[in-house]
Amino acid sequence: MKNINLLILLVISLLAFSCAKQSSPMGGPRDLDPPKVLNMSPKNQSLNTKPEKIILTFDEYIKLDNANKNILITPRINKDEVIITAIKNTLVIELNQILEDSTTYVFNFQKSIQDLSEANPVENLKLVFSTGESIDSLTFSGSVNTYFPGRNTQLEDAIVGLYPLDDTTNVFTAPPYYLTQVDSVGKFFISNIKSGKYIAYAWLDDNNSLKAEYKSEAFDFIKDTITIIQNIDGIQFNLSKGDQNPIRxxxxxxxxxxxxxxxxxxxxxxxxxxxxxxxxxxxxxxxxxxxxxxxxxxxxxxxxxxxxxxxxxxxxxxxxxxKFENSERRSEKLSITPNSGKSFYKNLGVELTFNKPLKNINYDSLYLAYDTASIIAITPKMLSFKDSLRRDILQINLSIPDSIPFELFTVKAADSTFLDIEGQYNETVLSANYKKLKLETLADLISGSIEGAEGPFIVQLLDSKGEMKREAYIKSGNNFSFNLIEAGNYEIRVIEDTNANKRWDPANYEEKRNAERTFYFTDPDTGDKNISIRGGWTLEDLVITSTPKTGLKTVQN
CATH class of the missing domain: 2.60.40 (Immunoglobulin-like)
Known part of the structure; x- marks a missing residue:
């Protein structure tokens, strides 16, 4: 009997625990609706208000996603003093500062506010109010491009900002007075601007500081003062990266x-x-x-x-x-780094990089080998240095006749072939392989013209990894061509070499000089940059159109 009573008590306890246990309801549709605003304080489009707090109430519990970055406030306020909190269904922004007189403020919440359960973001939510008698309504818009897009470049990380002309700060020293983030296709739009004169910038804000970094962040600027007394559209920025610190x-x-x-x-x-x-x-x-x-x-x-x-x-x-003094310090050993693994057709360009300048070469032990026992002697006439004072980069130019029916060629050098300026010989043997391509596997020609730009031009053929395979310098005219190209997928990049120094020059902020324009071939039908070419193919009459210059294209009333 006692055991039966214990069993009954155990069953009752289990039933009571089961009834008391709470669980989420099973099934039902997933919540896909974002939170809805029930109330704003101050109300949107309010006049003559200087709130100490901003309060938004929603129809459900909310959370914040990186509010300090994603909530954009214009014109500029001290965001270090701002406290943003989400409590249940209420967003509270404590400003902790006095707002400017007769100024329109815009709080752009972007996707920072989400529902608590499914993280559905509230989109296109803005709060606009004025501390004066009217709402400023001028706009500033356009697009942002990047000259050297990386594989992970995200244009939506870019910022466009306006600084008043009399502002003592700039894009490298403080956040802008007005700002907006660029969308995924490179478009930007700043609204509710007060009429006045401004300096305009754009930059990739990788570290979320709301200002550009001298060394590491791509940026651009409009050289001329922009007077905003009516809506302005068609502004073009072209981002490029270049360390703005003077060399020292x-x-x-x-x-x-x-x-x-x-x-x-x-x-x-x-x-x-x-x-x-x-x-x-x-x-x-x-x-x-x-x-x-x-x-x-x-x-x-x-x-x-x-x-x-x-x-x-x-x-x-x-x-x-x-001073070049006697020293007991042991000299560094001579090392060689070849550009091995390259493919070629007929003309083989070998480049050997040394860690120290060379003094002498023993040509008896330097040669090009193919087959099992056949060699081509390398002579002084085949050699040159990139710079007469930099004898650490040795170039060897060899012409391989079609009568040699082999694909693999190896540049060989025995130990003690190279003597550096400190009296050290190479201790390791050099063996660098190069592959000769067959004529029937090569594309015959890629050619075309450049429109909307002025030369000289640097035209580069890039492979699918973004590595440069060919380069041509067009001193005059606008036509380009590449002959006998290895089959594959390519892009064509053009640099407008304004100062004719045969290299691309980034922007110089101190001298108010924009970067040299860079643009790519794009298919007019698909917008794709990729060019596929196979053995025996010819691609002619390609037209490469320049990107718009940095600056203003049109003005709209």
């Missing part, structure tokens, strides 16, 4: 028997002039450093002029006194 020499000193100059960035042009022609100076360029070499140590300092230019056009000209 940080320090220079003797390192072993050599002399090193340490820089804040890498130069694109180097000129070194030795004031004592009795001595030959050679150099190598490393990461933000130039190393000078002299064949033999000397007791006195040697004066030389160094002229450096960086990628955005800044230049320094300095006189340096260097």
């Amino acid at each position: 020499i940080l320090r220079s000193s003797s390192v072993g028997s050599n002399y090193t100059i340490v820089l804040n960035k890498n130069p694109v042009e180097i000129s070194i002039e030795n004031e004592n022609p009795e001595f030959d100076i050679f150099y190598t360029l490393g990461d933000k450093r130039i190393t000078l070499y002299l064949e033999k140590p000397i007791t006195d300092s040697l004066a030389f002029k160094v002229n450096l230019t960086d990628s955005v056009g800044f230049n320094i000209d300095s006189l340096i006194y260097a």
